[in-house]
Amino acid sequence: MQYINNIRQYGLLIVFGIICLIISLITPQFLTVSNLTIIVTQVSINALLAFGVTFVIITGGIDLSLGSIVAVTGVTAAMLAHPDSYPVLIPIVMGLLAGLLMGAFNGFIITKSKIAPFIVTLGTMTIGRGLALILSDGRPVSNLSDSFNYLGSGTVLGIPILILIFILVFAVCSIILSKTVLGRYIYAIGGNEQAARASGINIDRVKLSVYSISGLLAGLAGILLASRITTGQPNAGAGFELDAIAAVVIGGTSTAGGRGTMVGTLIGVLLIGVINNGLDLLNVTSYYQQIVMGIIIIGAVVLDSLNQKSNS
Amino acid sequence: MPESDQKIIHVKDLNKSFSGIKALDNIQFDLYPGEVHALMGENGAGKSTFMKILMGLILPDSGSINFNGEFIENMDVHKMLKKGISMIHQEILMVPELTIAQNIFLGREFKQRFWLDEQEIDKKSEEILNLIGLNLNVQTKAKQLSIAEMQLIEIAKAISNHAKVIIMDEPTSALSDKECELLFKIINDLKSKGVGIIYISHKLEEIFQIADRITVLRDGQYIATKNTYELDKNSLISLMVGREIENLFSSDSRVPSNAILEVRGISKKGKFENINFEVHAHEVLGIAGLMGAGRTEIARAIFGLDKIDSGEILLKGHKIEIRSPKDAIEKGIAYVSEDRKALGFIPEMSMIENISLSNLKNYSKGGFIQTKKETKVSSQMADDLKIKAAGLNQKVMNLSGGNQQKIVIAKALLTSPALLILDEPTRGIDIGAKHEIYKLINQLANNGLAVIIISSELPEILGMSDRILVLSKGKQTAILNKQEASQEKIMHYAIH
Numbered sequence: 001m002q003y004i005n006n007i008r009q010y011g012l013l014i015v016f017g018i019i020c021l022i023i024s025l026i027t028p029q030f031l032t033v034s035n036l037t038i039i040v041t042q043v044s045i046n047a048l049l050a051f052g053v054t055f056v057i058i059t060g061g062i063d064l065s066l067g068s069i070v071a072v073t074g075v076t077a078a079m080l081a082h083p084d085s086y087p088v089l090i091p092i093v094m095g096l097l098a099g100l101l102m103g104a105f106n107g108f109i110i111t112k113s114k115i116a117p118f119i120v121t122l123g124t125m126t127i128g129r130g131l132a133l134i135l136s137d138g139r140p141v142s143n144l145s146d147s148f149n150y151l152g153s154g155t156v157l158g159i160p161i162l163i164l165i166f167i168l169v170f171a172v173c174s175i176i177l178s179k180t181v182l183g184r185y186i187y188a189i190g191g192n193e194q195a196a197r198a199s200g201i202n203i204d205r206v207k208l209s210v211y212s213i214s215g216l217l218a219g220l221a222g223i224l225l226a227s228r229i230t231t232g233q234p235n236a237g238a239g240f241e242l243d244a245i246a247a248v249v250i251g252g253t254s255t256a257g258g259r260g261t262m263v264g265t266l267i268g269v270l271l272i273g274v275i276n277n278g279l280d281l282l283n284v285t286s287y288y289q290q291i292v293m294g295i296i297i298i299g300a301v302v303l304d305s306l307n308q309k310s311n312s
Numbered sequence: 313m314p315e316s317d318q319k320i321i322h323v324k325d326l327n328k329s330f331s332g333i334k335a336l337d338n339i340q341f342d343l344y345p346g347e348v349h350a351l352m353g354e355n356g357a358g359k360s361t362f363m364k365i366l367m368g369l370i371l372p373d374s375g376s377i378n379f380n381g382e383f384i385e386n387m388d389v390h391k392m393l394k395k396g397i398s399m400i401h402q403e404i405l406m407v408p409e410l411t412i413a414q415n416i417f418l419g420r421e422f423k424q425r426f427w428l429d430e431q432e433i434d435k436k437s438e439e440i441l442n443l444i445g446l447n448l449n450v451q452t453k454a455k456q457l458s459i460a461e462m463q464l465i466e467i468a469k470a471i472s473n474h475a476k477v478i479i480m481d482e483p484t485s486a487l488s489d490k491e492c493e494l495l496f497k498i499i500n501d502l503k504s505k506g507v508g509i510i511y512i513s514h515k516l517e518e519i520f521q522i523a524d525r526i527t528v529l530r531d532g533q534y535i536a537t538k539n540t541y542e543l544d545k546n547s548l549i550s551l552m553v554g555r556e557i558e559n560l561f562s563s564d565s566r567v568p569s570n571a572i573l574e575v576r577g578i579s580k581k582g583k584f585e586n587i588n589f590e591v592h593a594h595e596v597l598g599i600a601g602l603m604g605a606g607r608t609e610i611a612r613a614i615f616g617l618d619k620i621d622s623g624e625i626l627l628k629g630h631k632i633e634i635r636s637p638k639d640a641i642e643k644g645i646a647y648v649s650e651d652r653k654a655l656g657f658i659p660e661m662s663m664i665e666n667i668s669l670s671n672l673k674n675y676s677k678g679g680f681i682q683t684k685k686e687t688k689v690s691s692q693m694a695d696d697l698k699i700k701a702a703g704l705n706q707k708v709m710n711l712s713g714g715n716q717q718k719i720v721i722a723k724a725l726l727t728s729p730a731l732l733i734l735d736e737p738t739r740g741i742d743i744g745a746k747h748e749i750y751k752l753i754n755q756l757a758n759n760g761l762a763v764i765i766i767s768s769e770l771p772e773i774l775g776m777s778d779r780i781l782v783l784s785k786g787k788q789t790a791i792l793n794k795q796e797a798s799q800e801k802i803m804h805y806a807i808h
Contacts, residue, residue, distance in 0.1 A: 180676075187660070191660040195656055197636075198617065200642070258659075
């Protein structure tokens with residue numbers, strides 16, 4: 001699988017370019033460094049979730065628990081991030097660990113019980129939300145240390161840390177997917193799970209890996225969100241999983257599995273960000289923005305299926 | 313053949329190109345009522361394209377199609393169905409959760425006012441099943457049926473649709489001998505009722521048994537139409553491939569050496585019982601038996617796809633336990649499944665990626681795939697097996713059945729197995745590719761591989777095997793040497 005493996009992605013890139021061009025013609029503030037920085041910062045949380053769930057969706061699965069993992073890990077990290085309690089590394093590590101464990105839990109149940117990922121992660125979504133409320137006693141966890149809060153608001157060499165993490169995670173994920181054995185196995189399982197098993201692939205291990213990666217990245221997103229809003233919110237992240245899945249689908253990944261790329265997801269994430277930002281700049285209310293977004297999701301998939309038909 | 317009758321179908325000078333490449337070049341074809349007209353040709357000869365045109369799925373570029381004395385233009389699927397053309401597909405399309413009766417009348421349900429008249433649907437379905445001598449409860453759900461039963465029900469559906477022409481595409485590929493007999497009986501009934509049948513099959517024996525006339529296509533071109541009695545097997549093959557294939561099996565004499573696989577008393581409840589055999593290096597062991605005799609189940613158990621309840625499996629003299637296909641591959645066992653589409657390959661992946669899939673460990677470092685090495689080794693293997701693809705990155709789903717099968721074999725061979733199990737290795741592939749696969753199997757066995765071949769085609773089993781294990785209803789009934797084996801003997805033990 002190459003980075004850009006079909007015409008569809010060029011098509012998506014062109015659509016993305018045209019939309020950027022139109023918005024920048026209408027509103028001159030769009031194409032400024034500060035506005036573009038805002039866009040990328042805004043989409044970075046969604047991007048982390050979308051990159052993680054791309055792996056899952058290519059295996060033919062789904063992860064609905066992402067938003068709840070964001071809440072659990074955000075609350076966990078925040079509880080350990082009060083000033084003068086622990087070094088900042090502790091809340092970060094524990095938050096990531098919590099995400100990893102929840103993801104691994106999904107993977108474990110899915111592989112051992114053979115229950116559909118949709119059902120299992122729906123259950124985890126509810127469990128996770130409850131867990132976040134219990135941990136935080138139902139209240140936002142505030143009063144966090146400056147060094148923790150710096151993660152979500154600080155910069156390195158003038159570039160926001162969020163953006164740096166975004167770029168780093170993208171690079172790692174796209175290398176995993178396109179260059180490693182794990183990546184190849186992910187495509188193989190989504191393409192034909194039975195044949196993958198008969199080819200000697202350890203299906204359970206690969207699935208455990210993808211749900212763990214998805215959980216880990218959701219954990220990272222949860223920590224960064226808590227840092228950015230300087231509180232651990234037990235109600236944070238509700239519905240985030242659907243935004244992430246939308247970005248993946250717009251990016252051309254098939255929900256049936258076996259087909260998709262990280263670049264596609266990246267473009268999907270940016271497209272959502274640019275359109276939201278453009279509509280903001282044009283003073284379109286958020287009610288209409290939701291309608292526009294829905295049309296784009298359906299439109300992208302319709303284009304995709306037309307493209308598939310013309311290929312075969 | 314009733315020359316006096318009017319032709320049901322008369323096709324003249326049919327042409328069709330896909331993006332500049334001629335798929336059909338001046339095709340001529342006709343069909344009389346009550347006739348079985350076989351359409352023969354290798355994969356890629358244009359049979360499917362031609363049938364799709366007759367079904368109204370695609371439009372021809374030029375040429376005329378006359379149906380029952382009426383020229384047909386702007387054909388579409390509904391029009392053709394209404395005119396009475398039905399096709400029994402290779403892949404069966406039934407709704408698993410609906411009953412046999414509901415499936416037969418799907419889309420044409422009987423109604424009383426607004427409500428479905430299930431009783432009428434059941435009654436009419438029963439009549440049709442009785443008509444073709446199929447003894448099944450019409451309220452059985454489709455998911456409980458065997459592939460053979462579904463195929464026969466597809467025929468029932470065509471009859472219920474008052475078909476004047478039935479196209480059968482490889483109808484016997486999943487049928488046992490007994491079911492084939494039933495099918496042929498049904499075909500004879502249909503003939504006597506004046507239905508015309510276009511029959512596509514790679515099995516030459518049954519063509520000579522059932523066809524009245526044979527039309528041969530090759531590389532999209534019309535080659536000839538002959539009465540069946542004018543042809544024999546060799547002359548038909550040479551029409552199809554354009555050259556003589558001297559000896560299809562060309563089996564060499566070999567001396568088996570040390571035992572690679574020893575199977576001792578393995579059983580799996582409801583599948584097979586107390587199976588004992590050995591396969592040696594430099595040897596091909598054939599496994600014969602009717603559908604459901606347990607052939608594939610034994611292969612799946614040896615390969616770790618299913619678990620055995622009791623018994624021992626020894627590889628090169630050591631007792632082994634195989635928990636998964638991964639285990640089996642690591643220990644030197646490779647399996648090429650009878651069900652190419654389900655277990656064989658990843659359709660969205662390229663040839664290179666499919667061939668290397670079982671062996672990626674050897675073409676990776678620290679989890680990273682060494683693409684150059686992978687491409688080199690895979691394409692070398694593809695060359696050795698004469699796999700024809702438009703490019704290295706062409707998706708396997710776009711290749712012909714024969715090439716797909718070779719890719720699955722290439723993947724198995726790349727794991728450097730000591731034992732290769734081939735389950736129906738030539739099902740649904742053309743005679744040219746068959747010949748190449750036979751040559752390859754011989755070569756592999758000569759080079760010291762232990763090979764197991766499972767096949768429903770007795771000539772294939774007889775032609776390829778050094779010894780033949782015969783199964784009947786899950787039990788082994790004989791192990792025959794090449795010298796003593798014959799079709800009659802195998803059948804005798806298979807229905808034991």
